Amino acid sequence: xxxxxxxxxxxxxxxxxxxxxxxxxxxxxxxxxxxxxxxxxxxxxxxxxxxxxxxxxxxxxxxxxxxxxxxxxxxxxxxxxxxxxxxxxxxxxxxxxxxxxxxxxxxxxxxxxxxxxxxxxxxxxxxxxxxxxxxxxxxxxxxxxxxxxxxxxxxxxxxxxxxxxxxxxxxxxxxxxxxxxxxxxxxxxxxxxxxxxxxxxxxxxxxxxxxxxxxxxxxxxxxxxxxxxxxxxxxxxxxxxxxxxxxxxxxxxxxxxxxxxxxxxxxxxxxxxxxxxxxxxxxxxxxxxxxxxxxxxxxxxxxxxxxxxxxxxxxxxxxxxxxxxxxxxxxxxxxxxxxxxxxxxxxxxxxxxxxxxxxxxxxxxxxxxxxxxxxxxxxxxxxxxxxxxxxxxxxxxxxxxxxxxxxxxxxxxxxxxxxxxxxxxxxxxxxxxxxxxxxxxxxxxxxxxxxxxxxxxxxxxxxxxxxxxxxxxx
Amino acid sequence: xxxxxxxxxxxxxxxxxxxxxxxxxxxxxxxxxxxxxxxxxxxxxxxxxxxxxxxxxxxxxxxxxxxxxxxxxxxxxxxxxxxxxxxxxxxxxxxxxxxxxxxxxxxxxxxxxxxxxxxxxxxxxxxxxxxxxxxxxxxxxxxxxxxxxxxxxxxxxxxxxxxxxxxxxxxxxxxxxxxxxxxxxxxxxxxxxxxxxxxxxxxxxxxxxxxxxxxxxxxxxxxxxxxxxxxxxxxxxxxxxxxxxxxxxxxxxxxxxxxxxxxxxxxxxxxxxxxxxxxxxxxxxxxxxxxxxxxxxxxxxxxxxxxxxxxxxxxxxxxxxxxxxxxxxxxxxxxxxxxxxxxxxxxxxxxxxxxxxxxxxxxxxxxxxxxxxxxxxxxxxxxxxxxxxxxxxxxxxxxxxxxxxxxxxxxxxxxxxxxxxxxxxxxxxxxxxxxxxxxxxxxxxxxxxxxxxxxxxxxxxxxxxxxxxxxxxx
Numbered sequence: 001x002x003x004x005x006x007x008x009x010x011x012x013x014x015x016x017x018x019x020x021x022x023x024x025x026x027x028x029x030x031x032x033x034x035x036x037x038x039x040x041x042x043x044x045x046x047x048x049x050x051x052x053x054x055x056x057x058x059x060x061x062x063x064x065x066x067x068x069x070x071x072x073x074x075x076x077x078x079x080x081x082x083x084x085x086x087x088x089x090x091x092x093x094x095x096x097x098x099x100x101x102x103x104x105x106x107x108x109x110x111x112x113x114x115x116x117x118x119x120x121x122x123x124x125x126x127x128x129x130x131x132x133x134x135x136x137x138x139x140x141x142x143x144x145x146x147x148x149x150x151x152x153x154x155x156x157x158x159x160x161x162x163x164x165x166x167x168x169x170x171x172x173x174x175x176x177x178x179x180x181x182x183x184x185x186x187x188x189x190x191x192x193x194x195x196x197x198x199x200x201x202x203x204x205x206x207x208x209x210x211x212x213x214x215x216x217x218x219x220x221x222x223x224x225x226x227x228x229x230x231x232x233x234x235x236x237x238x239x240x241x242x243x244x245x246x247x248x249x250x251x252x253x254x255x256x257x258x259x260x261x262x263x264x265x266x267x268x269x270x271x272x273x274x275x276x277x278x279x280x281x282x283x284x285x286x287x288x289x290x291x292x293x294x295x296x297x298x299x300x301x302x303x304x305x306x307x308x309x310x311x312x313x314x315x316x317x318x319x320x321x322x323x324x325x326x327x328x329x330x331x332x333x334x335x336x337x338x339x340x341x342x343x344x345x346x347x348x349x350x351x352x353x354x355x356x357x358x359x360x361x362x363x364x365x366x367x368x369x370x371x372x373x374x375x376x377x378x379x380x381x382x383x384x385x386x387x388x389x390x391x392x393x394x395x396x397x398x399x400x401x402x403x404x405x406x407x408x409x410x411x412x413x414x415x416x417x418x419x420x421x422x423x424x425x426x427x428x429x430x431x432x433x434x435x436x437x438x439x440x441x442x443x444x445x446x447x448x449x450x451x452x453x454x455x456x457x458x459x460x461x462x463x464x465x466x467x468x469x470x471x472x473x474x
Numbered sequence: 475x476x477x478x479x480x481x482x483x484x485x486x487x488x489x490x491x492x493x494x495x496x497x498x499x500x501x502x503x504x505x506x507x508x509x510x511x512x513x514x515x516x517x518x519x520x521x522x523x524x525x526x527x528x529x530x531x532x533x534x535x536x537x538x539x540x541x542x543x544x545x546x547x548x549x550x551x552x553x554x555x556x557x558x559x560x561x562x563x564x565x566x567x568x569x570x571x572x573x574x575x576x577x578x579x580x581x582x583x584x585x586x587x588x589x590x591x592x593x594x595x596x597x598x599x600x601x602x603x604x605x606x607x608x609x610x611x612x613x614x615x616x617x618x619x620x621x622x623x624x625x626x627x628x629x630x631x632x633x634x635x636x637x638x639x640x641x642x643x644x645x646x647x648x649x650x651x652x653x654x655x656x657x658x659x660x661x662x663x664x665x666x667x668x669x670x671x672x673x674x675x676x677x678x679x680x681x682x683x684x685x686x687x688x689x690x691x692x693x694x695x696x697x698x699x700x701x702x703x704x705x706x707x708x709x710x711x712x713x714x715x716x717x718x719x720x721x722x723x724x725x726x727x728x729x730x731x732x733x734x735x736x737x738x739x740x741x742x743x744x745x746x747x748x749x750x751x752x753x754x755x756x757x758x759x760x761x762x763x764x765x766x767x768x769x770x771x772x773x774x775x776x777x778x779x780x781x782x783x784x785x786x787x788x789x790x791x792x793x794x795x796x797x798x799x800x801x802x803x804x805x806x807x808x809x810x811x812x813x814x815x816x817x818x819x820x821x822x823x824x825x826x827x828x829x830x831x832x833x834x835x836x837x838x839x840x841x842x843x844x845x846x847x848x849x850x851x852x853x854x855x856x857x858x859x860x861x862x863x864x865x866x867x868x869x870x871x872x873x874x875x876x877x878x879x880x881x882x883x884x885x886x887x888x889x890x891x892x893x894x895x896x897x898x899x900x901x902x903x904x905x906x907x908x909x910x911x912x913x914x915x916x917x918x919x920x921x922x923x924x925x926x927x928x929x930x931x932x933x934x935x936x937x938x939x940x941x942x943x944x945x946x947x948x
Binding site (some may be wrong): 128214 | 500503520576594597600601602605606609613614617618619620621622623624655656657659660663667671672673683688689692794796797798800819821822823825826827828832863
């Protein structure tokens with residue numbers, strides 16, 4: 001394949017992104033070294049057979065990303081890794097060319113009274129009262145707990161209890177097929193490090209959870225996207241993509257999806273593992289809000305439909321049971337476990353045993369179920385409160401049947417930067433939709449509003465302010 | 475540089491290792507794809523200008539590593555990542571061609587009565603009695619602890635207490651320059667992920683701590699080595715290596731070094747940061763047994779001599795205070811913190827807050843100092859017991875002034891595999907020295923004997939058995 005043939009307008013990537021990737025790969029490989037001058041725009045556009053503006057855009061984006069820098073207007077140069085990683089926050093934290101993990105955390109770091117940007121649960125809704133008592137019991141049962149290492153795979157007793165629970169809810173799973181991780185984030189990271197090699201393709205939903213995309217990109221993956229819509233995925237697009245691009249991984253969040261709240265229908269859940277098997281792709285199913293459902297039962301995960309090892313499943317309890325403990329479980333078939341154990345061993349040698357035992361005691365107590373029932377009711381009330389505030393606004397959304405977010409389309413284009421700044425000035429926060437766009441080219445004005453952090457009174461006042469800010473932009 | 479010129483006999487790598495690296499890089503880049511047939515031995519030896527036996531050895535080593543496979547005697551083929559990562563344990567877990575992290579854990583996994591293979595502290599020597607009481611206090615002070623996230627950098631109160639303590643012991647350090655990690659292992663991993671790019675050189679001690687080497691190699695680093703000797707490093711070798719090979723990182727464990735027990739003298743500690751600064755290298759100083767000293771005070775860490783940001787320092791309390799909590803601290807100057815925070819955020823979003831608060835309460839109580847004093851006495855007694863057992867054996871070692879290990883040279887060559895198997899049959903474990911050799915070419919018969927896990931009676935009986943096994947091999 002010649003260089004030129006690799007750049008085509010109908011590929012899954014936009015042309016300028018292909019050029020960016022071309023440049024980045026050469027920097028990574030050391031072919032273009034630190035502080036070395038890059039080819040001129042004219043030269044590279046000739047070499048690659050693309051328009052000069054396409055190369056110009058790629059260089060601009062790489063500059064924004066801190067991969068290259070401009071010196072004395074004489075040209076573009078390779079930024080050393082230190083300069084890249086350690087650079088100062090950009091002037092505008094929100095409007096990078098890519099949805100980046102730290103954009104989210106920067107918005108989150110702004111203190112506001114009406115917090116709709118964090119998909120985090122109000123600490124007042126989390127179990128707090130019984131931990132101290134549980135801890136006393138745990139120490140009585142395991143007096144040497146702080147002095148004892150966990151195994152790398154995680155406490156056998158906890159894995160046994162989780163396997164029993166999963167088996168009672170449609171999973172065919174043994175304790176050997178579970179790995180305890182420090183939150184769902186670590187489970188994504190370990191999977192990426194185990195399966196993805198530089199240059200591998202990873203298929204992701206669009207929109208998608210930002211930190212996961214950042215993990216894949218850091219692992220050297222090239223991202224491909226499939227839209228997630230209220231009625232599910234475009235399966236033909238998935239099949240075509242798997243056939244032609246052979247992605248190593250398909251990262252999905254099919255249940256109460258973040259940020260959209262959409263839930264993939266059962267018919268598609270059955271087909272996805274078949275597609276993955278046919279094309280040698282592994283599906284990574286992130287189920288971080290499984291228990292947060294309103295009314296109807298949560299549908300069986302994609303993992304439960306798989307007859308082969310082509311689905312890896314993440315259930316995190318960190319968000320909605322105990323963020324301070326950071327307990328999640330990864331479920332996979334035997335072929336993936338040795339690699340994941342090696343990665344976990346190198347990453348941190350196993351999650352702390354204390355946390356696993358404490359969570360275990362909570363998990364198998366009746367309080368767990370009581371907590372989940374109360375939590376779902378409280379979150380449903382908050383969601384409905386937010387939806388009522390929006391009922392006459394002209395803002396559009398699909399009412400989610402679970403999860404933590406409303407994915408709202410504004411009735412007209414606005415300058416998202418001005419809107420967010422004005423809202424923050426009124427002490428209201430939200431996340432602009434493009435932060436979740438792996439392609440950084442979202443056309444419609446979406447925003448994500450999270451309802452689990454603010455209470456109902458705060459939601460009413462915050463939404464009043466937000467709508468008023470929006471009106472004032474006219 | 476032509477291909478042939480890159481392969482020379484006087485480079486830091488052995489010739490066959492350079493060939494291995496040449497092949498691995500091409501597999502990583504996808505130039506040689508999964509299940510693709512590799513060039514024949516004859517062809518590659520012609521291409522690279524090396525002897526056929528060198529290529530043959532490289533292929534054999536790559537086969538052992540699971541990077542390539544042989545089919546029907548028709549040639550060598552690229553093993554897909556899954557096959558690599560998920561392969562079955564080799565027949566003989568101990569004798570791979572490289573010191574690998576899982577070799578250690580496999581030896582550790584064998585249950586024996588006389589445990590000299592684990593550099594872990596006997597749980598009976600760790601503080602166990604006061605945690606339950608501390609926990610009650612912690613919950614009283616922070617009732618919502620299990621429901622509260624830590625910041626990514628770690629609890630400000632804990633960082634403040636650590637910064638105070640460090641400042642009282644010769645460090646010039648603020649809380650902003652500390653990052654709390656889940657054990658020292660994670661601190662190494664985060665540093666590697668932040669600083670090392672594929673193809674970067676990393677200088678390591680020889681012998682060295684195995685899991686760290688595995689982390690660097692997985693990050694795509696090429697390892698270079700400098701011997702660690704009782705009187706320190708060969709500084710000329712370090713300078714030459716830094717000048718010609720430009721390593722990105724120099725990973726050191728200069729205090730009660732694992733596995734040798736050697737301690738780098740103060741004069742070298744002063745010079746190392748200067749060398750690092752001069753050649754743009756970052757020193758990663760792993761200080762996981764800082765407080766375990768016998769008699770003399772522990773010398774000031776290399777970090778305390780640095781006047782620039784060229785040293786990153788890891789102090790882990792996991793091993794000798796609370797393995798079940800997994801608390802370590804990484805200290806670095808401002809230029810490294812943003813990159814490390816981004817890596818920590820993607821890795822696990824911050825260590826669990828519960829563990830940090832619990833450790834903090836222990837750390838600032840008088841019990842911490844009392845524990846360390848008792849622990850050092852107990853470990854010194856165990857060390858001296860083991861040394862007395864060896865006094866008439868003809869085995870040779872430098873008596874360490876701290877740490878957890880004796881690095882012992884046997885008086886004659888033995889078949890290490892037979893020796894270990896025979897010892898295990900007698901319920902005694904140790905680690906063959908070559909496991910710690912990054913070059914996998916150790917000539918002298920060293921073994922590592924760890925004294926902190928077995929009590930004195932066990933040490934006496936275990937050493938009696940070990941010496942008797944050794945004699946029987948004659």
